[in-house]
Amino acid sequence: MxxxxxxxxxxxxxxxxxxxxxxxxxxxxxxxxxxxxxxxxxxxxxxxxxxxxxxxxxxxxxxxxxxxxxxxxxxxxxxxxxxxxxxxxxxxxxxxxxxxxxxxxxxxxxxxxxxxxxxxxxxxxxxxxxxxxxxxxxxxxxxxxxxxxxxxxxxxxxxxxxxxxxxxxxxxxxxxxxxxxxxxxxxxxxxxxxxxxxxxxxxxxxxxxxxxxxxxxxxxxxxxxxxxxxxxxxxxxxxxxxxxxxxxNGPGLPLYIALVEKRLRREFAHELSSQLERQRHDIVQEIYDRHPLWRRLRKLGGRSNGRRASGRS
CATH class of the missing domain: 3.90.550.10 (Spore Coat Polysaccharide Biosynthesis Protein SpsA; Chain A)
Incomplete structure (x- = not known):
């Protein structure tokens, strides 16, 4: 053999x-x-x-x-x-x-x-x-x-x-x-x-x-x-x-594990949503800060405010 x-x-x-x-x-x-x-x-x-x-x-x-x-x-x-x-x-x-x-x-x-x-x-x-x-x-x-x-x-x-x-x-x-x-x-x-x-x-x-x-x-x-x-x-x-x-053994332990997983999934989804919202806000702000037109508008707005302040004085 x-x-x-x-x-x-x-x-x-x-x-x-x-x-x-x-x-x-x-x-x-x-x-x-x-x-x-x-x-x-x-x-x-x-x-x-x-x-x-x-x-x-x-x-x-x-x-x-x-x-x-x-x-x-x-x-x-x-x-x-x-x-x-x-x-x-x-x-x-x-x-x-x-x-x-x-x-x-x-x-x-x-x-x-x-x-x-x-x-x-x-x-x-x-x-x-x-x-x-x-x-x-x-x-x-x-x-x-x-x-x-x-x-x-x-x-x-x-x-x-x-x-x-x-x-x-x-x-x-x-x-x-x-x-x-x-x-x-x-x-x-x-x-x-x-x-x-x-x-x-x-x-x-x-x-x-x-x-x-x-x-x-x-x-x-x-x-x-x-x-x-x-x-x-x-x-x-x-x-x-x-x-x-x-x-x-009955369904007790699987039901408990399923509940814990459900709560963890909900907390994770909430945290992920919050992170995505913060990231969206930061990205939009960065776009505004870097865009040439937005910088020009802010500069013009600053000059206009300066002239108003000069007139009042």
């Missing part, structure tokens, strides 16, 4: 799949298998790419059950996996060569951790001719040194390419929620972080999450192509958790 199962989700992106398989083949740790999950795309093309890759012989290609979807594809790949450790490697992401070596070593020496995450970089890509090429990098949550439940409650701070975990974790925390069309990884991390210890490898990035903001269709990132679904399912996860809390 391989120690690590790498689950690769793909759909009608043979160029990305070819690149992902070549990326996995460069790992310094070699006790792995790859399960490629065809999520409703051209299955023959997926099998052709797998058979021609440097990993041929260590790749199994399967089809996600209809109607498919990101979560169903992930679960199908994991159920088919044979390894002790699991990692999702989407077809457009990549690793540093030492990713598996360092993460496997961490879990081997930290038996209380259910998984380990690594520092990650966002890689921006643009289309040049027939290829997508890297045009820049930036840290993903620079300075992050652990998986924090408090921070996860605000926004997702992890991506699948950065997380190696024990296959047994699904027996403890459940599977990816197939009722969600997006944010399935965030929902899973919330369940994990609430109950279990997760290690973290800080320092130089070992995982690279690629983004193509301009891409649509098959080449698009879910981050951008499924932006509306991300917002929709983010709300679904939050409302579901709130209902569970209210069912167990």
């Amino acid at each position: 391989p120690r690590v199962s790498v689950v690769v989700r793909t759909k009608d992106r043979p160029a990305f799949l070819r690149r992902a398989l070549a990326d996995i083949a460069t790992q310094t740790f070699t006790d792995w298998e790859i399960v490629v999950v065809n999520d409703g795309g051209d299955g023959a093309a997926v099998r052709t790419v797998a058979g021609e890759s440097p990993c041929a012989g260590r790749v199994r290609a399967i089809d996600a059950p209809a109607p498919g979807g990101r979560c169903a594809a992930a679960n199908a790949g994991i159920r088919s996996a044979r390894g002790e450790y699991i990692v999702l490697h989407d077809d457009d992401d990549r690793w540093a060569p030492g990713f598996l070596e360092q993460t496997v070593d961490w879990l081997d020496h930290h038996p209380d951790d259910v998984g380990v995450m690594v520092s990650t970089a966002i890689v921006y890509e643009e289309r040049r001719g027939e290829q997508w090429v890297e045009v820049g990098q930036t840290p993903f949550w620079e300075g992050m040194s652990r998986l924090s439940l408090i921070e996860l409650l605000e926004v997702n701070r992890a991506v699948p390419i950065s997380f190696l975990y024990r296959r047994s974790l699904h027996d403890l925390a459940g599977w990816y929620d197939e009722s969600l069309q997006a944010v399935e990884d965030w929902d899973f991390y919330l369940r994990v972080a609430a109950k279990f210890s997760v290690g973290f490898l800080a320092g130089e990035p070992l995982a690279f999450w690629t983004q193509r903001p301009s891409a649509r269709g098959a080449d698009g990132n879910s981050m951008f192509a499924l932006a509306e679904l991300h917002e929709q399912d983010d709300l679904v996860v939050r409302e579901r958790a709130l209902r569970e809390w209210v069912d167990a």
